[in-house]
Amino acid sequence: MHSIRVFILLSIILLSIEASSMSEADRLMEENSLLKAELQLAKSSKLYVIFDLPAKKITIKAKGIPLKELPVESYTLWGTPVRANPLPLLTKTALVKPERKEIIPKTEDTEDAEDASEPEVLQLEDMPLRYELKFADGIEISVKPKSTGIISTLFNLVASLKSYLMTRPLGALWNGLRRQNFTEIALVLNEDDARSLYWSFEEGFQCVIWSESPA
Amino acid sequence: MDDGKRKLLKISGLLLSLGLLVEAAGYFMGWRASRIREAGSMETKPALVRLLRSENSFLRKRIRAFPLQSVYIVVDTADNLLYLKDGPRTLLKATISAGSGSLLIDPSGKRKWIFETPRGEFTIQSKIVKPTWYKPDWAFIEEGKPIPKNVKDRVEAGVLGDYGLGFGDGYFIHGTLYTRLLGKNITHGCIRVGDEDLKTLFQSVPLGTKVFIL
Numbered sequence: 001m002h003s004i005r006v007f008i009l010l011s012i013i014l015l016s017i018e019a020s021s022m023s024e025a026d027r028l029m030e031e032n033s034l035l036k037a038e039l040q041l042a043k044s045s046k047l048y049v050i051f052d053l054p055a056k057k058i059t060i061k062a063k064g065i066p067l068k069e070l071p072v073e074s075y076t077l078w079g080t081p082v083r084a085n086p087l088p089l090l091t092k093t094a095l096v097k098p099e100r101k102e103i104i105p106k107t108e109d110t111e112d113a114e115d116a117s118e119p120e121v122l123q124l125e126d127m128p129l130r131y132e133l134k135f136a137d138g139i140e141i142s143v144k145p146k147s148t149g150i151i152s153t154l155f156n157l158v159a160s161l162k163s164y165l166m167t168r169p170l171g172a173l174w175n176g177l178r179r180q181n182f183t184e185i186a187l188v189l190n191e192d193d194a195r196s197l198y199w200s201f202e203e204g205f206q207c208v209i210w211s212e213s214p215a
Numbered sequence: 216m217d218d219g220k221r222k223l224l225k226i227s228g229l230l231l232s233l234g235l236l237v238e239a240a241g242y243f244m245g246w247r248a249s250r251i252r253e254a255g256s257m258e259t260k261p262a263l264v265r266l267l268r269s270e271n272s273f274l275r276k277r278i279r280a281f282p283l284q285s286v287y288i289v290v291d292t293a294d295n296l297l298y299l300k301d302g303p304r305t306l307l308k309a310t311i312s313a314g315s316g317s318l319l320i321d322p323s324g325k326r327k328w329i330f331e332t333p334r335g336e337f338t339i340q341s342k343i344v345k346p347t348w349y350k351p352d353w354a355f356i357e358e359g360k361p362i363p364k365n366v367k368d369r370v371e372a373g374v375l376g377d378y379g380l381g382f383g384d385g386y387f388i389h390g391t392l393y394t395r396l397l398g399k400n401i402t403h404g405c406i407r408v409g410d411e412d413l414k415t416l417f418q419s420v421p422l423g424t425k426v427f428i429l
Contacts (some may be wrong), residue, residue, distance in 0.1 A: 079245050168241065169237065
């Protein structure tokens with residue numbers, strides 16, 4: 001029993017040393033690539049998003065100017081390390097996608113009634129709390145809200161089970177066999193920020209993902 | 216235990232083992248992929264570190280140095296807020312109404328409109344006092360009225376407030392008669408601002424001011 005404890009302790013120590021073995025030059029090189037990727041995006045006239053995971057924040061930017069910052073409560077990253085390239089958002093998927101409301105042209109009968117009522121429009125509250133963002137290079141970001149009650153805790157538990165039992169092992173196996181990259185990043189945001197990210201981050205927008213602490 | 220139950224148990228055990236094997240293989244491949252970066256580790260050399268530090272500092276300055284001659288406007292369509300900024304300083308924070316995202320289909324089925332505020336970088340191209348609205352076709356279709364042939368029949372004064380700031384493609388930052396709806400996504404794509412905030416904005420921004428809409 002004693003020898004097992006020693007073995008576990010030694011393994012933890014060895015793994016910690018291994019994890020911090022990235023040299024300063026490596027970190028600076030990584031930071032260099034990320035800054036070059038951001039510079040490329042800042043030169044264009046389009047909005048872009050920086051996922052700064054070590055600093056736990058998502059920043060929507062244009063021309064290097066931070067326009068909106070969304071704090072990340074927590075995150076996990078699994079699979080192939082993310083390359084320092086500008087990545088376009090390919091698709092946003094959610095169980096229930098917000099639908100555009102169609103305006104029904106007024107008629108003489110409906111005119112008075114509709115003037116008094118509030119028009120039906122898409123609001124921030126209509127945006128989903130749980131969704132997936134798919135990027136090129138096999139990168140998937142799943143967003144879920146911070147657990148605030150029994151129902152959201154249950155939903156988050158199901159999402160974690162799906163991630164640990166299906167997405168991660170099957171994604172890594174399937175993509176590994178095809179010699180393709182696979183990275184799953186799970187982000188926990190507060191409810192408003194999760195909706196806000198879905199609203200603002202449109203398909204085709206570019207982003208850069210910082211997954212290592214800059215030197 | 217009869218044969219049937221034993222068979223079922225065996226199949227379940229086999230399926231479970233197969234599942235676990237697939238999971239283990241997946242986790243192994245994921246773990247192996249995550250080690251790629253470590254395998255390519257560089258040796259730390261002081262000269263290389265110095266060079267990288269100075270280049271990174273230069274890159275950071277270049278990212279921050281994109282020219283913004285004066286103030287700029289940030290419109291957050293998610294929260295319906297407009298910020299007038301000068302560098303990191305916020306000069307004005309105003310509640311606005313941005314595009315509804317709604318869809319209108321011409322009863323003929325030939326045309327459709329999506330009433331969204333466009334996202335991206337824009338420039339203030341025009342500044343108008345007491346702007347007049349020339350109602351486009353969709354406004355008549357929405358109201359269930361026939362589209363007039365005479366331009367004069369499209370003119371509607373007073374609905375856009377005291378000032379209008381055009382940022383291209385017919386989109387304006389303007390005033391509103393419906394102040395109770397400020398803070399909601401309600402417009403056909405333009406940005407509605409309350410009277411006092413609109414006056415401050417109009418007086419503070421010159422032509423050419425950048426507008427970032429997210």
